[in-house]
Amino acid sequence: MASGGGGGDDDVQVKNKQVILKDYVSGFPKESDFYINTNGTTKLKVPEGIIGVVVKNLYLSCDPYMRNRMKKAVAGSYIDSFKPGSPISGYGVAKVLDSRHPDFKKGDLVWGRTGWEEYSLLTNLVTLNKVLHTDVPPTYYMGILGMPGLTAYAGFYELCSPMKGEYVFISAASGAVGQLVGQFAKLLGCYVVGSAGSKEKVDLLKNKFRFNEAFNYKEEPDLDAALKRYFPEGIDIYFDNVGGKMLDAVLLNMRVHGRIAVCGMISQYNLHNPEGVHNLMHLISKRIHMEGFLVFDYYHLYPKFVEQVLSYIAEGKIVYVEDIAEGLENCPAALIGLFTGRNVGKQIVLVARE
Amino acid sequence: MASGGGGGDDDVQVKNKQVILKDYVSGFPKESDFYINTNGTTKLKVPEGIIGVVVKNLYLSCDPYMRNRMKKAVAGSYIDSFKPGSPISGYGVAKVLDSRHPDFKKGDLVWGRTGWEEYSLLTNLVTLNKVLHTDVPPTYYMGILGMPGLTAYAGFYELCSPMKGEYVFISAASGAVGQLVGQFAKLLGCYVVGSAGSKEKVDLLKNKFRFNEAFNYKEEPDLDAALKRYFPEGIDIYFDNVGGKMLDAVLLNMRVHGRIAVCGMISQYNLHNPEGVHNLMHLISKRIHMEGFLVFDYYHLYPKFVEQVLSYIAEGKIVYVEDIAEGLENCPAALIGLFTGRNVGKQIVLVARE
Numbered sequence: 161m162a163s164g165g166g167g168g169d170d171d172v173q174v175k176n177k178q179v180i181l182k183d184y185v186s187g188f189p190k191e192s193d194f195y196i197n198t199n200g201t202t203k204l205k206v207p208e209g210i211i212g213v214v215v216k217n218l219y220l221s222c223d224p225y226m227r228n229r230m231k232k233a234v235a236g237s238y239i240d241s242f243k244p245g246s247p248i249s250g251y252g253v254a255k256v257l258d259s260r261h262p263d264f265k266k267g268d269l270v271w272g273r274t275g276w277e278e279y280s281l282l283t284n285l286v287t288l289n290k291v292l293h294t295d296v297p298p299t300y301y302m303g304i305l306g307m308p309g310l311t312a313y314a315g316f317y318e319l320c321s322p323m324k325g326e327y328v329f330i331s332a333a334s335g336a337v338g339q340l341v342g343q344f345a346k347l348l349g350c351y352v353v354g355s356a357g358s359k360e361k362v363d364l365l366k367n368k369f370r371f372n373e374a375f376n377y378k379e380e381p382d383l384d385a386a387l388k389r390y391f392p393e394g395i396d397i398y399f400d401n402v403g404g405k406m407l408d409a410v411l412l413n414m415r416v417h418g419r420i421a422v423c424g425m426i427s428q429y430n431l432h433n434p435e436g437v438h439n440l441m442h443l444i445s446k447r448i449h450m451e452g453f454l455v456f457d458y459y460h461l462y463p464k465f466v467e468q469v470l471s472y473i474a475e476g477k478i479v480y481v482e483d484i485a486e487g488l489e490n491c492p493a494a495l496i497g498l499f500t501g502r503n504v505g506k507q508i509v510l511v512a513r514e
Numbered sequence: 515m516a517s518g519g520g521g522g523d524d525d526v527q528v529k530n531k532q533v534i535l536k537d538y539v540s541g542f543p544k545e546s547d548f549y550i551n552t553n554g555t556t557k558l559k560v561p562e563g564i565i566g567v568v569v570k571n572l573y574l575s576c577d578p579y580m581r582n583r584m585k586k587a588v589a590g591s592y593i594d595s596f597k598p599g600s601p602i603s604g605y606g607v608a609k610v611l612d613s614r615h616p617d618f619k620k621g622d623l624v625w626g627r628t629g630w631e632e633y634s635l636l637t638n639l640v641t642l643n644k645v646l647h648t649d650v651p652p653t654y655y656m657g658i659l660g661m662p663g664l665t666a667y668a669g670f671y672e673l674c675s676p677m678k679g680e681y682v683f684i685s686a687a688s689g690a691v692g693q694l695v696g697q698f699a700k701l702l703g704c705y706v707v708g709s710a711g712s713k714e715k716v717d718l719l720k721n722k723f724r725f726n727e728a729f730n731y732k733e734e735p736d737l738d739a740a741l742k743r744y745f746p747e748g749i750d751i752y753f754d755n756v757g758g759k760m761l762d763a764v765l766l767n768m769r770v771h772g773r774i775a776v777c778g779m780i781s782q783y784n785l786h787n788p789e790g791v792h793n794l795m796h797l798i799s800k801r802i803h804m805e806g807f808l809v810f811d812y813y814h815l816y817p818k819f820v821e822q823v824l825s826y827i828a829e830g831k832i833v834y835v836e837d838i839a840e841g842l843e844n845c846p847a848a849l850i851g852l853f854t855g856r857n858v859g860k861q862i863v864l865v866a867r868e
Binding site for chain 1: 582591592757761770776777778779782787788789790791792793794795796797798799800801802803804805806807808811
């Protein structure tokens with residue numbers, strides 16, 4: 161049963177600013193790879209015969225995986241490319257303006273995949289969910305309660321088989337995923353060290369997220385030496401968000417039966433030729449379990465995850481830091497900033513207040 | 515209770531040729547890194563007060579892991595280095611000449627760790643076992659029924675979670691371990707392709723071990739293209755014995771939820787700077803489980819393994835190819851030949867017939 165929707169005298173045309181990808185990107189993405197289309201218009205009603213919703217986008221989420229969608233998809237890619245000339249898409253929080261879908265009604269606050277534009281007509285609603293918990297900021301549904309949160313949860317608990325007292329290292333540790341992995345590990349009684357790319361982030365890791373130690377990798381000419389300083393006994397668990405040189409240095413410092421969860425390799429996404437990793441022989445001598453993963457395989461854990469994280473939030477055991485830019489026109493800069501580490505915490509763009 | 519041993523009139527001194535490591539080796543090992551000491555002597559009795567056995571070495575085993583023992587051990591290494599100036603050691607089959615240990619008596623045929631010399635006084639008997647099954651060649655205890663066999667068994671069944679119909683690729687596939695992994699996979703109903711370094715070995719893989727396909731990697735300028743030819747649908751399981759460029763090409767061809775058991779990286783053992791592996795990002799998009807292992811962690815499976823393999827042998831379901839050199843003085847050449855692929859099948863040296 162469609163609730164509301166269709167026809168009526170508010171079937172008006174409104175302006176609809178959009179963030180458009182000009183063409184497939186190779187190398188480091190630039191702001192000029194996008195443009196803001198200010199000439200678009202849209203209707204705020206779901207057209208008759210279509211099952212879907214029209215939403216007003218309130219917040220949009222910037223996530224590293226989106227880099228992959230900026231290039232032409234290769235056969236067997238796990239995700240579609242953005243379409244040059246069209247608005248890009250990603251996770252967001254939005255308000256339903258009109259619905260021809262039984263699960264949603266006008267006024268609902270929802271989260272899931274939406275377009276990078278002011279208003280979106282959404283017809284593939286598989287990823288769309290109502291915002292159920294209004295005692296937390298709605299932006300949490302793009303971070304701690306959304307895809308990055310479940311990524312941290314699944315990657316840490318399912319892949320790393322963590323145990324109390326183990327030595328845990330996290331790269332890009334103040335990011336949307338890393339900050340949660342570190343806090344999960346601390347709550348379990350692990351010794352936790354994170355790396356990040358600025359003094360501000362290192363302070364955040366130590367003071368806000370209560371990591372045992374943290375360091376600025378940009379100030380460490382010898383990553384192996386840095387890791388040996390913080391892990392004289394070696395590393396049991398490495399939660400890898402960066403790949404490349406850091407992964408190579410970590411391999412030298414893993415303990416026997418260590419585990420490496422490969423969540424991301426952000427240091428490599430923009431390189432034409434990914435760096436070589438030279439120390440894989442340590443996988444054998446240390447009997448290391450290294451596993452890549454995608455959050456898409458773990459959505460069955462979502463209810464359990466949300467329950468646990470909400471109770472951690474309620475008990476004040478976990479905090480979450482967001483970096484909120486303002487205005488749709490600032491979306492490209494915010495997205496690109498992920499790859500230079502400009503964001504401090506989970507990057508979000510506020511598009512509209514209500 | 516010591517059985518036999520001690521004193522008596524056959525307490526004579528005999529000549530004892532030995533294979534001595536001159537010094538730690540860097541780069542490719544050469545025959546000249548060893549010398550044959552022809553001046554040594556030994557007594558054929560276990561000295562009073564010592565718990566051990568004196569054995570006559572019949573066969574010695576050449577195994578790739580021994581390369582690691584030729585260099586100076588680094589902290590945390592899983593295995594001791596050979597001692598320059600002393601005879602090297604490894605797996606072998608030997609006859610007990612004298613015993614002061616309750617588990618062994620004169621005349622027993624045994625297998626386990628021994629010295630590269632004609633006669634050895636063995637006092638650490640943890641790895642020493644009696645040859646129980648005399649309906650198979652005793653050399654099998656250094657191969658199909660020994661360390662390489664258990665390596666193949668544990669690596670394939672425990673790490674790869676293989677299923678009927680899956681696509682399996684094995685590098686160094688005609689070697690001591692690879693030939694068994696391929697036959698295990700075939701028995702399970704997998705599609706099996708192996709790579710090796712000569713036409714003779716490729717023929718062996720196809721005709722003797724009944725792999726579905728095999729190719730000579732030395733004749734493939736583009737390993738990625740070769741793998742795409744044999745695995746148009748991609749690879750579910752890669753049993754890696756070589757590392758380096760082949761691993762890099764395999765990563766491009768893995769299927770979603772693929773598994774890589776890292777057993778060895780023989781292409782890298784002799785390099786001062788191991789090659790870089792560039793395609794690890796595929797671990798994420800394909801959600802690949804990659805795990806290094808050492809057979810030492812799986813000796814609890816030995817009884818089950820032997821039972822299964824003996825029945826496969828008895829039923830003619832599995833064959834094993836050995837490459838047997840003759841004479842202790844040919845040990846260095848046989849050992850070094852592993853790193854240039856000179857051996858065809860499991861490399862063994864016959865030291866004495868009885």
